[in-house]
Amino acid sequence: MQSAASFLPSRAPGAAAEIQSVEPLLRIRDVSKKFGSLEVLKSINVDVSPGELVFLIGPSGSGKSTLLRCCNRLEEATSGSIRFDGSEVLDPKLDVNALRRRIGMVFQSFNLYPHMTALSNVTLALRKVLGKSGPESKTIAMAALERVGLAHKASAYPAELSGGQQQRVAIARGLALEPKMMLFDEPTSALDPELVGSVLATMRSMREAGMTMLVVSHEMRFAREAADRVVFMEGGVVVEQGPPAQIFGPDAQPRTRAFVSNEDR
Amino acid sequence: MDILFQQFFNLDIMSKALPLILEGLKTTLLICLVVIPLGILGGILVAVGSMAKSAVARRALALAVDLMRALPPLVLLILIYSGLPFLGLRLSPLAAVSIAFFLNNAAYYGEVIRAGIESVPNGQWEAARSTGLRADQTFVWVVLPQALRNVLPDLISNTVEVVKLTSLASVVSLQEMLYSADMARSLTFNNSPVVLAAIIYFVMLWPVVRIVSRLENASAK
Numbered sequence: 001m002q003s004a005a006s007f008l009p010s011r012a013p014g015a016a017a018e019i020q021s022v023e024p025l026l027r028i029r030d031v032s033k034k035f036g037s038l039e040v041l042k043s044i045n046v047d048v049s050p051g052e053l054v055f056l057i058g059p060s061g062s063g064k065s066t067l068l069r070c071c072n073r074l075e076e077a078t079s080g081s082i083r084f085d086g087s088e089v090l091d092p093k094l095d096v097n098a099l100r101r102r103i104g105m106v107f108q109s110f111n112l113y114p115h116m117t118a119l120s121n122v123t124l125a126l127r128k129v130l131g132k133s134g135p136e137s138k139t140i141a142m143a144a145l146e147r148v149g150l151a152h153k154a155s156a157y158p159a160e161l162s163g164g165q166q167q168r169v170a171i172a173r174g175l176a177l178e179p180k181m182m183l184f185d186e187p188t189s190a191l192d193p194e195l196v197g198s199v200l201a202t203m204r205s206m207r208e209a210g211m212t213m214l215v216v217s218h219e220m221r222f223a224r225e226a227a228d229r230v231v232f233m234e235g236g237v238v239v240e241q242g243p244p245a246q247i248f249g250p251d252a253q254p255r256t257r258a259f260v261s262n263e264d265r
Numbered sequence: 266m267d268i269l270f271q272q273f274f275n276l277d278i279m280s281k282a283l284p285l286i287l288e289g290l291k292t293t294l295l296i297c298l299v300v301i302p303l304g305i306l307g308g309i310l311v312a313v314g315s316m317a318k319s320a321v322a323r324r325a326l327a328l329a330v331d332l333m334r335a336l337p338p339l340v341l342l343i344l345i346y347s348g349l350p351f352l353g354l355r356l357s358p359l360a361a362v363s364i365a366f367f368l369n370n371a372a373y374y375g376e377v378i379r380a381g382i383e384s385v386p387n388g389q390w391e392a393a394r395s396t397g398l399r400a401d402q403t404f405v406w407v408v409l410p411q412a413l414r415n416v417l418p419d420l421i422s423n424t425v426e427v428v429k430l431t432s433l434a435s436v437v438s439l440q441e442m443l444y445s446a447d448m449a450r451s452l453t454f455n456n457s458p459v460v461l462a463a464i465i466y467f468v469m470l471w472p473v474v475r476i477v478s479r480l481e482n483a484s485a486k
Contacts, residue, residue, distance in 0.1 A: 072395055074391055074394070074395060097394075097397045097398070097399055098397070100394065100395055100396065100397040101396075101397040103395075104395075104396075105391075105392075105395040107388060107391065107392060109388055111386075111388040111389060111391065111392035112392075113389065113392075113393075113407050113411075114411065115410050115411055115414065124393075124396070124398070124406060124407075125393075125396035125397055125398060128398055128402050128406065129396060129397040129398055129402075170392075173392075173396065174395075174396070177396060177397070
C-alpha cells in the first residue's frame with residue numbers, strides 16, 4: 001500500500017474544465033472532515049461546472065457519501081471551503097435553508113414521506129419553503145412528476161409504488177424546487193436490478209436538460225457512458241479524477257484500475 | 266338472587282336516576298373535551314423538550330416527568346385545588362382539574378409521543394431538511410404525523426385511561442357521571458345507578474378498546 005499523500009489530487013483532468021473557462025458551480029477546496037480522531041475526508045478538491053455530470057466512485061468507507069453530504073450541510077466539514085453559486089457553503093452564518101433550496105438531494109432509501117401521496121411529497125416544500133399557493137404548487141409538482149414519467153401516479157402513496165417509482169418521485173421532489181444542482185447518494189443501490197434502468201433513464205434526461213449533478217454511485221457502466229468526469233476516492237482522499245476514458249482506461253492509476261476492474265466483474 | 270338483582274340491576278331505580286346520570290355524563294364529556302387535547306398538546310411539548318440540545322433542560326424535564334408519573338393524580342388534584350388558594354390563586358373546579366390532568370397527562374402522553382418520534386427514521390428529517398424546510402416545519406409536517414400514527418394504539422389506550430380518570434373530578438365537587446351515580450346511590454340506598462354508570466362507560470369505551478386491539482394486531486403483522 002502506498003501512502004495517500006503520494007496521490008496528489010490530479011490537476012491534469014481539471015485542465016479540461018478550465019479550458020471551458022466557466023466558473024465552477026461547485027468548488028470544493030481542501031475540505032477535511034473528522035469524526036473525533038478519525039479523518040474521513042482529507043483535503044479534498046473537486047470542481048463541478050454548470051451542466052456537468054460528475055461521478056464520485058470508490059469503495060465503501062472512502063468518504064464519498066460524506067463529501068456529498070457536506071455540500072448541502074447535512075454533514076459539517078471540519079475545514080476547507082465549498083463555494084456554491086457564489087456563496088460559501090461552510091460559512092456558519094449562511095442561511096442553510098436558502099442554500100438547500102438551490103441544491104436538490106436524492107437518497108439511497110428514497111425517504112419519501114409515507115403519509116403523503118406522491119403529489120403531496122412534491123408540493124410540501126413548494127408550499128412551505130417557496131410559499132406557493134395550493135393550485136400553483138400542484139401545477140409545478142405535476143410538471144415535475146411528468147418529467148420523471150409518473151404524472152399518472154400523483155395520487156398514489158409511496159407504499160403503492162415500486163422502488164424505482166419511489167426514487168423517481170424523490171427526484172421530482174427535488175426537481176420541483178428548480179435547484180441549480182442535484183446531489184445523488186447511491187440512488188440505485190436499494191433497487192432491484194430490473195428497476196435501476198428507469199432511474200438511470202431519468203438521470204440521463206436530466207443531464208440532457210442541462211442539470212448539474214454530483215452522483216455517488218456504483219453504476220460503473222452508467223458512469224462510463226454518461227459522466228463528464230469521474231472522481232475516484234479511497235481512504236478519504238481523491239486518488240484520481242478525469243473523464244471516464246481516463247478513469248476506466250488502461251492508463252488509470254493502479255489503485256483506480258484495481259477498484260474499477262473489481263466493480264466491473 | 267333476587268336481592269342481588271334488586272340491589273344492582275333495579276330498572277325502576279335506574280330509570281329514575283337516568284336524567285341525573287346523563288347530566289353527569291355531559292360534565293364527564295366536557296372534562297374529556299378539555300383534558301384530552303390539553304394532555305396531547307402537553308405530551309407533544311414534553312416530547313419536543315426531551316429532544317432539547319441542553320442537557321440541563323433535558324434532565325430537569327425528565328425529573329418533572331418522573332415526579333408527575335410517581336405522584337398519584339388524586340394527590341396532585343387535591344394539592345392544586347386546595348393548595349393554590351393559599352398562594353392567593355382560587356381556581357374553579359374545572360380549572361383545577363384541567364391543570365392537574367394537564368400535568369399528569371403531559372407526562373404520560375409525552376413518553377408515548379417521544380417513542381413515536383424516535384420511531385421515525387432519520388432519513389425523513391434529512392429528506393425534508395434537504396428541500397429547505399426548517400426544523401420546526403419538518404417536525405410539524407413530516408415527523409409528527411408519522412410519529413402519532415406509529416403509536417396510535419398506545420395513544421388511544423392512554424386516552425381510555427384518561428377518560429376513566431376523569432371520575433377523580435368528583436373530589437373537587439365537579440358533578441361528573443360517577444359522582445352523579447354515587448349521589449343517586451346514596452339517595453336510593455341502591456347500587457343500580459352505579460351499575461348504570463358503569464354500563465355507560467362500557468358502551469362508550471368498548472368500541473375504542475376494540476379499535477386498539479385491532480390496531481395492535483394490524484401492526485404486529
